[in-house]
Every structure is written in structure tokens, then in C-alpha cells.
Amino acid sequence: MSWLFVLLQQLKQFVVPLLVLVFLGRGDRNQLWSLIAVGGFVVVALWRYLTFRYRITADSVVIDSGLLERSRRQVPFSRIHNVAIHQSLLHRLFGVAEVRLESAGGDKPEAQMRVLQLDDAIALEALVRRRGAAVAPATVAAETMAPADKTEGRVLLALPPAEVLRLGLISNRGMIVVGGAAVAFSQLNPQLPDDVSDRWSHGLEAFFGNLHFSYGQYALAILAALLGFAVLLRVFSVALALLQYWGFRLEEHGRRLTVERGLLTRLRTSAPRRRIQSWTLRESVLHRWFGRRTLDIDSAVAENGNQRRGLRELAPIATAAACDTLVRHLLPGAAWPPERWQPLHPRAWWRLSLPGAVVALVLAAALCWRLGAWGLAALAWLPWAVFVARQHARRAGYAIDDRLVAARSGWWSRRWRFAELDKLQALELRQSPLDRSLGMATLWLDTAGAASGPLRLRYLPLAQAQALRARLGREVARRPLRW
Amino acid sequence: MSEPNPTADATPAPDDWQALPARARTLFVGSTALGFALAATVAVVVLCLGARPSWLSWLLPACVLPAAAFGAWLGWRRYRHTRWLLDGDGFGLRRGRLWFSDTRVPGSRVQHLDIRRGPLERHFRLATLVIHTAGTRHSEVSVSGLDAADAERLRDHLARQTDDDDDAGD
Numbered sequence: 001m002s003w004l005f006v007l008l009q010q011l012k013q014f015v016v017p018l019l020v021l022v023f024l025g026r027g028d029r030n031q032l033w034s035l036i037a038v039g040g041f042v043v044v045a046l047w048r049y050l051t052f053r054y055r056i057t058a059d060s061v062v063i064d065s066g067l068l069e070r071s072r073r074q075v076p077f078s079r080i081h082n083v084a085i086h087q088s089l090l091h092r093l094f095g096v097a098e099v100r101l102e103s104a105g106g107d108k109p110e111a112q113m114r115v116l117q118l119d120d121a122i123a124l125e126a127l128v129r130r131r132g133a134a135v136a137p138a139t140v141a142a143e144t145m146a147p148a149d150k151t152e153g154r155v156l157l158a159l160p161p162a163e164v165l166r167l168g169l170i171s172n173r174g175m176i177v178v179g180g181a182a183v184a185f186s187q188l189n190p191q192l193p194d195d196v197s198d199r200w201s202h203g204l205e206a207f208f209g210n211l212h213f214s215y216g217q218y219a220l221a222i223l224a225a226l227l228g229f230a231v232l233l234r235v236f237s238v239a240l241a242l243l244q245y246w247g248f249r250l251e252e253h254g255r256r257l258t259v260e261r262g263l264l265t266r267l268r269t270s271a272p273r274r275r276i277q278s279w280t281l282r283e284s285v286l287h288r289w290f291g292r293r294t295l296d297i298d299s300a301v302a303e304n305g306n307q308r309r310g311l312r313e314l315a316p317i318a319t320a321a322a323c324d325t326l327v328r329h330l331l332p333g334a335a336w337p338p339e340r341w342q343p344l345h346p347r348a349w350w351r352l353s354l355p356g357a358v359v360a361l362v363l364a365a366a367l368c369w370r371l372g373a374w375g376l377a378a379l380a381w382l383p384w385a386v387f388v389a390r391q392h393a394r395r396a397g398y399a400i401d402d403r404l405v406a407a408r409s410g411w412w413s414r415r416w417r418f419a420e421l422d423k424l425q426a427l428e429l430r431q432s433p434l435d436r437s438l439g440m441a442t443l444w445l446d447t448a449g450a451a452s453g454p455l456r457l458r459y460l461p462l463a464q465a466q467a468l469r470a471r472l473g474r475e476v477a478r479r480p481l482r483w
Numbered sequence: 484m485s486e487p488n489p490t491a492d493a494t495p496a497p498d499d500w501q502a503l504p505a506r507a508r509t510l511f512v513g514s515t516a517l518g519f520a521l522a523a524t525v526a527v528v529v530l531c532l533g534a535r536p537s538w539l540s541w542l543l544p545a546c547v548l549p550a551a552a553f554g555a556w557l558g559w560r561r562y563r564h565t566r567w568l569l570d571g572d573g574f575g576l577r578r579g580r581l582w583f584s585d586t587r588v589p590g591s592r593v594q595h596l597d598i599r600r601g602p603l604e605r606h607f608r609l610a611t612l613v614i615h616t617a618g619t620r621h622s623e624v625s626v627s628g629l630d631a632a633d634a635e636r637l638r639d640h641l642a643r644q645t646d647d648d649d650d651a652g653d
């Protein structure tokens with residue numbers, strides 16, 4: 001049956017040209033061509049199916065593949081950072097799944113089994129879990145004594161439908177749909193936007209011309225349109241969240257974490273706990289209204305565009321207490337949240353308000369040039385920028401102990417970014433001319449697979465930054481890299 | 484809290500930080516000057532595409548020479564403010580004065596090392612050392628204009644450190 005899925009995969013890439021061939025090429029000769037193309041794909045798919053073999057040895061997965069050029073790939077269990085089981089609707093109809101084994105870095109999966117029976121896929125995942133544990137370094141051997149072989153894991157977080165609904169309301173995923181629709185629209189029919197906007201404006205003119213709206217009514221109409229758009233956005237967001245996060249479950253199987261989610265397409269990814277490179281906790285204004293936060297992790301599995309291949313979301317949505325409990329559970333012995341946050345440089349607010357101030361000044365200058373003295377109104381932005389910067393600086397800070405280093409930032413949208421000292425890579429202390437004049441510096445702490453942005457301690461007093469750099473440098477050099 | 488001169492204050496023992504060899508200065512100054520001169524030439528030619536050719540004859544030197552001089556000055560500064568360090572913790576690199584950066588690669592985080600030598604670098608007995616880590620932003624720290632012997636010594640030393648904890652890479 002595998003050849004069917006390979007075929008579909010290939011057809012997906014050629015679906016547009018094929019449709020064009022079938023529907024636009026009105027003539028017997030052209031239809032023949034499309035048939036030949038499909039026939040060709042079937043042959044290639046069958047060939048792939050017949051030449052793909054995988055087997056399990058004591059410590060690795062060996063994959064033989066290739067049409068004309070044969071290749072053999074050996075993936076040691078201990079190098080597999082992430083196992084992803086993907087089931088589209090079609091897969092589910094046939095009771096099969098696609099399995100991807102990911103190692104650190106690299107821009108494509110280490111191994112990809114297009115179609116396995118679901119039982120086999122789960123068995124393979126369990127095998128990787130067990131064997132990976134068996135060859136892991138001795139330091140983590142103690143953890144593997146925990147019930148690692150049980151297929152039934154411990155549920156750390158499950159999202160009931162109500163939570164998924166909240167997630168939809170908080171997230172801005174609807175923008176993806178709107179943006180995608182706009183792009184598709186303009187791609188399919190380049191002359192359409194002009195055409196449509198012309199027709200619409202004519203229609204609107206006729207409509208409003210007849211009704212003779214006053215200014216207030218115009219404003220009301222625009223407001224209603226904006227409100228409608230916002231509601232539509234939320235509806236899309238909720239729909240997407242339901243599709244993607246329905247039945248979200250975070251489970252712990254011994255040392256491994258497994259996430260399962262999806263309404264139609266089911267996704268199941270699993271990665272060992274110690275592969276987590278860094279953590280991000282987020283809280284936007286909407287999050288705060290609902291009393292929720294989002295907990296993400298970075299793993300060393302490379303992100304490829306918008307295709308999320310590794311384990312990424314530990315808690316798409318959860319209460320602050322639940323997030324903290326989860327962190328404490330997964331980082332035993334770490335003090336989270338830190339008891340004391342160190343403040344930034346006393347004049348950090350000055351530095352933070354600078355971009356806003358520059359924008360306000362440039363805007364005011366530009367408006368003055370066009371509108372005269374009225375442009376000075378833009379300067380009203382200045383106090384607001386300063387206020388926001390002061391709030392931000394007051395809340396921002398960093399914390400460090402012998403296990404974790406953490407930075408928090410933001411005022412409206414808050415962010416906590418933290419990592420274990422073991423997982424830090426290169427360290428960099430940086431100073432711009434402005435930083436130097438204020439006697440501050442920023443410390444960049446690099447981690448592997450930092451997709452959520454760098455971990456940086458911004459605008460510290462210079463002496464503190466230097467002391468921290470020296471301390472962290474010593475600590476990191478002392479600790480062997482275990483990823 | 485503010486300290487007037489971070490470069491001086493940050494140094495634990497000033498002689499630990501190594502400067503690049505004097506031979507590298509020619510390379511730094513020359514390459515940056517050439518880069519700026521080329522950029523200026525292209526800019527002038529593109530901007531004056533419609534103008535009379537006689538203009539170019541004086542406009543070109545008038546723009547390119549200052550650009551080259553500026554480039555030379557920048558290259559010289561870049562050379563002067565680059566310092567490296569090898570200590571028990573790993574490798575350190577300092578760059579710039581206006582835009583100061585101090586990068587440390589702990590020895591235990593070095594993944595692999597490259598030495599690159601272009602024809603010009605070979606002529607001056609220089610080399611570029613590239614240190615790779617598993618990180619994201621600083622996954623590649625490269626130091627150009629190192630003395631060739633120094634570069635090899637650095638590579639061997641850092642490579643030995645990665646060998647020590649190779650078993651932990653699994």
C-alpha cells in the first residue's frame with residue numbers, strides 16, 4: 001500500500017500542472033500526456049516501494065533505499081533526537097502512519113518511513129525509546145531505571161475542548177488563513193484585485209451615494225467592518241486551533257516526552273527530556289485576560305521553514321501554576337520560578353525608550369513638513385514611549401543559579417526565556433557606542449536550535465555582565481556537552 | 484557603575500590577550516580599502532549612467548579615493564582591536580571598539596575546527612581559524628589574520644579538548 005502514499009506525495013507536487021493539463025488542454029493529445037505523466041508517477045512510486053527496506057539492529061536503524069543509486073543509512077538510536085508519527089486523514093482510513101526520525105541539525109529527517117502500520121510505528125517509537133536509553137551515558141542511567149518500558153505513560157497535560165477553544169481565542173492563527181487566502185487570490189488571478197476593487201468601489205459608491213451617510217455614520221460603518229473582521233479572524237483562529245490541537249496530550253514515558261494532537265491529521269512526536277535545549281514561557285495581554293500562559297521548548301532538531309519537525313509546544317495553553325509545575329517536574333532540582341530577579345542597569349529604561357523616541361521625532365518632523373505645526377502632535381508619542389520603556393525596564397531582569405539562567409522581559413506581552421547551564425554554547429558580551437556611554441552591556445547566551453530567538457541578558461551594568469560572562473564561561477567549560 | 488574604558492578594565496591579565504601579527508595589518512587594510520573602493524566605483528558608475536563620460540573622469544577618483552582611504556582606516560582599526568585568548572576555559576575573541584564584542588567559546592562546546600588559507604593569506608603566512616559549535620547564532624566563530632603556526636596550535640589544542648569528552652556527545 002506504501003506505493004499509493006508515495007504516489008500521492010508526488011502527485012501533490014504536480015497537482016497544479018496536472019489540473020492545468022486536464023482542464024485547459026482541451027484536446028485528445030494533451031489528455032494523453034497527462035495520463036502518461038500519472039502512469040510515470042505510478043511506476044516511480046512502485047519502484048520506491050520495492051526498493052525501500054529498513055531493519056533494526058542492536059543499536060541502530062539501517063535503511064536501504066534508492067532507485068538507481070542505492071544508499072544505506074545507519075542511524076544510531078542514541079543520535080535520534082525526535083520521533084514523529086504523522087497520520088493524515090487518508091493514513092487514518094488505512095490504519096497506517098508516516099514515521100520520521102530526526103537527529104540534531106540537518107535540513108531533512110534522518111530517516112523517513114512513509115507508511116507503516118500504526119502498531120509497527122508505535123512499536124518502533126517504543127524501541128527507539130528503550131534502545132536509546134540503553135546506550136545513553138551512565139549519568140542518566142539512574143533515570144532509565146524508572147518505568148521506561150511501560151507503553152502507558154503518565155499524562156502531564158491534557159487539553160479539554162474548552163481549553164482548545166481558549167487557545168483559539170488567544171492565538172492569532174486566523175491571520176495565517178487570511179494571509180494565505182489573499183496570496184492565493186492574487187496568485188490565481190493577477191488582474192482580479194484591480195477588477196474587484198473597481199467593481200466594489202463602484203458598488204459602494206452607488207450604495208452610499210443613495211443613502212447619503214453622514215460622517216458619524218461612515219465612522220460607524222468602518223468600525224462595524226473592523227469589528228466584523230476581528231470576529232472573523234477569531235473564528236478562523238478557533239477553527240485552526242480545534243484542527244491542530246484537538247485532543248492535545250503531553251505524556252511522559254520514562255525519560256521521553258510524547259505529544260499527541262490533531263483532529264483530522266494526528267501528530268505524535270516524542271523526544272527525550274534531556275534533548276530540551278532551552279525554554280520559553282509567554283504571556284500576552286489576551287493570555288492574561290484568560291489567566292493562561294504558553295510554554296515552548298527548543299530542541300536541537302532544525303526547524304525547516306514553517307514545518308515544525310521537533311517537539312516544540314509543551315503546553316500550548318495552561319495556567320501559570322500548571323506551567324511552573326511542568327517546568328519543575330521536567331527540571332527536577334531546579335528552582336523555578338527564581339526567587340529573586342536581578343534588575344537591569346538603572347538607566348536601562350532610557351536605552352529601551354530610545355527607539356520609540358526616535359520614531360516619534362522622525363514622525364513629528366515628517367508631519368511638520370507636510371502639515372505645519374499640527375505635526376507636533378506626534379510628539380505626544382514621546383511620553384508614552386518613555387512610560388512603556390520604564391514599565392518594561394522595571395519588570396525585566398535576569399536570574400542565575402548553578403542550574404538555570406533565565407531572563408524575563410516585556411510588559412504588555414511578557415516573556416521568560418531560560419536554559420540549563422549544561423545546554424549553553426558560545427557566550428558573547430556586546431556593547432554598542434550608546435551602551436558604552438551609559439556603562440552597560442548585553443550578554444548573548446547561545447543554545448542549540450534556538451528557534452524562539454536568542455537567550456540574552458540585555459542592558460546589564462558592565463561590571464555585572466563581565467562577572468557573569470566569566471562565571472558562565474567557567475561553568476560551561478567544566479560541564480561536558482550532553483545533548 | 485559606568486566604567487570609562489571596558490577594553491582595559493575587562494582584561495584580567497593584559498598580556499594573555501594576543502594581538503594579530505603585524506603582517507596581517509597589510510591584509511586587513513588592503514582588503515577593506517579595496518572593498519570600499521570597488522563599492523564606490525560601482526555606485527558612481529550606476530548613478531552617473533546617463534551623464535557625460537567626461538564627468539566620470541574626475542568624479543570617479545573624487546569619490547573612490549576617499550572611500551578607499553576610509554576603508555583603509557576601518558581595516559586598520561579592525562586589525563588593531565582584534566585580540567584573541569586561549570585559556571583553561573576555552574577560546575576568547577575580542578573585536579571592535581565602537582561596536583565592541585567579546586565572544587567566548589568554552590572548550591567543551593567546540594564541535595569541529597577548520598583552518599582556511601587563501602592565496603593571499605598563504606603569501607603572508609596567515610590563516611583563518613573557524614570554530615564550530617552546536618549553537619544557533621554563534622555556530623561559527625571565525626578569526627582571520629592569525630599567524631599560521633598559531634592557528635594550527637590553537638586548532639590542535641581545541642581539538643584535543645573535544646576529544647576528551649567525546650563520549651558525552653552521544
